Amino acid sequence: MDVQLLAALVLGVAAVVAIIVWSRLDAFVGLLAGALVTGVVAGVPINDLIGYITSGFGDTLAGIGIVIALGVMIGKVLEESGGADALARMFVRAFGKGREDVAMTATGAVVSVPVFCDSGFVILHPLARSLARRYGKPLVGVSLALAGGLAVTHHLVPPTPGPLAAVGLLGADLGTVVVAGLVMAVILVPVVVAYARIMGPRLERHLDPELLPEPAAAGAAASGGAPGGSAPAGSPADAAADGTGHDAKPRVHPALAAIPLLLPLLLIVGNTVSGAAAEGSRVADVFAFIGEPAVALLIGLVIAVYLLPRLDIERTTVVGWLTSAAASAGMIVFITGAGGAFGEVLRQSRVGDALAEEVSTWPVPLFLMPFLIATFVRIAQGSGTVAIITAATLGAPLVQSAGVDPTLAVLSACSGSFVFSYVNDSFFWVVTRFTGLSGAPAMKMWTGATTTLWLASIPLLGIAALVLG
Template sequence: MDVQLLAALVLGVAAVVAIIVWSRLDAFVGLLVGALVTGVVAGVPVTDLIGHITSGFGDTLAGIGIVIALGVMIGKVLEESGGADALARMFVRAFGKGREDVAMTATGSVVSVPVFCDSGFVILHPLARSLARRYGKPLVGVSIALAGGLAVTHHLVPPTPGPLAAVGLLGADLGTVILAGLIMAVLLVPVVIAYARIMGPRLEPHLDPDLLPEFAAAGGSGGSGASAPASGGSAGGAAHGGKEGSGASAAAEGTDKPRVNPALAALPLLLPLLLIVGNTVTGAAAEGTRLAEVFSFIGEPAIALLIGLVIAVYLLPRLNTGRKTVVGWLTSAAASAGMIVFITGAGGAFGEVLRQSGVGDALAEEVSTWAVPLFLMPFLIATFVRIAQGSGTVAIITAATLSAPLVQSGGVDPTLAVLAACAGSFVFSYVSDSFFWVVTRFTGLSGGAAMKMWTGATTTLWLASIPLLGIAALILG
């Protein structure tokens, strides 16, 4: 590989990581600076470099920005209307007594498709505490099951922001990625349950009375943990820009959430997914037919999610919910989605500079001589970025950005590359990840026990995903 292009890549990536980890700036600025550093060192004329950055940013958001915003809005309506809580209770009834951990994992897996992990855990953890108290289950085990279910689909299944951004950056088909991500998530769910059942009883004696005094006073039988949200909200909020404040309130209210029919709560989630997958299936099996034409419109991701949002807004809130209230939910969701949209666009800008400068092609040519299979490159990049800065979403976007030239030049299936980037982002959630604090503090663990609970769980999922990626590589080629 040409020394100048190698230096451009190394310095560009180093700039991104340094800014994210050590400066007061965030991933959006880091990716833009990385693009500038890469272009300048590679010798791209300044006027062309600015053009590459703006076109890469715009082209990426043209395909994925609307979808991210709509997905976050659906999640906010589910959260505020009580729909997420209704889905949780439905799964508990469906799986029955003795399978509370399975019910919580299934609930988390479904709820996390449109709802951020942090919010989903805060909303559903009062139910987890209630199950632990009522059925004498280890609170730690039920909490691991819930958090693991949330993490699995959050990292693997669009329209969660990371996988959705990777689809756009790598040029994959969204319907195919949804199907493949769902299959991989289902195969990882037993790993979550097994880890919860093994580690839950072992970590239960380590519950911190300062974090969960009511639980400790109840002798480990699962007190309501009213003070846990206060502690967890503080820690999580500090790590995540105060985002958990509303979630802590929701957790404190618990059963005060309005009751929603679970079938209605599931509709805004399932219908868009079915329409998107239907577009993929009819496009392949019934190309040129009237049915395929209909699905090509209603199954377009932006249209499908818009339909889901309309259903959520008009079916889930109580009849007396005012317009101002619902608009406030959507405004809040738009604010949450904004930074993810910006980071995704900046990732597209960085990727365009890598392509236009020749760094991407040179890297692809060099890596093709390595003993490591090309499909594992997004996995390894996501792993390193996740450990360096903590955010799984940023790790996925960065891995997709840097590996896009490899996918195009090396003939790697885009769906496989998306799965690899997403799977690599599981690894080693610890103190730099806000979800680590939400999970461990709401559960009532600190120190080494907290690391064993959540860092161990995410790293186990990372390890379990490696053979699944190998199988996917055999199938997808």
């Protein structure tokens, strides 16, 4: 690999980590500084470098910025109206008390098959916060369970973009890959739950109330930083939790509370299904509009505002909820955009391509070649989808000439993309900032979780190689 590109990667990442962990500057500044360092060291012309940063920032926010803002607003309405608490009770009844993390992992795994991780986490995180507050569970653990469930199927099961592209590039059968990906995802779900239960209590004390979206921050402050974020004895949350007192929030029927969440998800799923099954039809055109995540969430927000609050709640109160939500979403949006800017510089400077070409010459079993390429591309530029597509593209001639089963090659590329989600991955910032972690604890939470999934997938690939030949 070109020494200059390697130095660009190392110095850029080092700049980000140093600023975030050891300085008083915010992650937003650190990511932009890392992008500048990487581009300069890689020899990118200054005018082009600035263009890459601005385009990466803008393109990222175009895809997720509106979704984050609308999702936070829906969450705020659910929190203030009592809808999130109603849904939390329903989830616990369905999965059993003490298995809140299992409930969130399973829910995330189902939702993420047709929906991007970022959108799914934004939509479902109010439930995680409510479960943590009501049942005295670590917010970090419940949030981690949700994010892990989303990541597992997003990286393994079509029709998510990465696996679907790999199927086409490697000439695999789509149905076989769906079944194999689901089997692998089911096996990895307990890994997510175990990691969440181990790391959640350990990281809970590192929660920063200033990063938590309201009203979760208030709950954390009231708990005095106690594990699980439970409220003090005698608080309304205790009364609600034990079922003997009055809820701090008004009661809302779970069916009504579910509509602002389920309807956007169903519209997004409808867009995916209709686009695949009836491309070019009138139905597909309609769902292409109303199933766009930003439009679907806007519909969900309008329904939440007019369906959930009691009739006696004044308009100014509801507007205040939305204003507060917009303020709490602002920094998450900016940091997510900066992560996209850094990733764009890494892509345009060809650091990821150089790493992939280097790894393709290593003497390793050929069915692991897509896995290794995806691993290094993911670390270099942050996007799991890009890592899968790059690994499938570069690995296709190798695995086809060696007679590697196409389904195995797809699973290999997808599994490699789990690894080391960190500062150049927008989902890293969505997960950690919504949870309320920064710095080293944030990396222990999410970087550690994705790397654990990456490690757990290696023996599964070995078994798959024996089965698929």
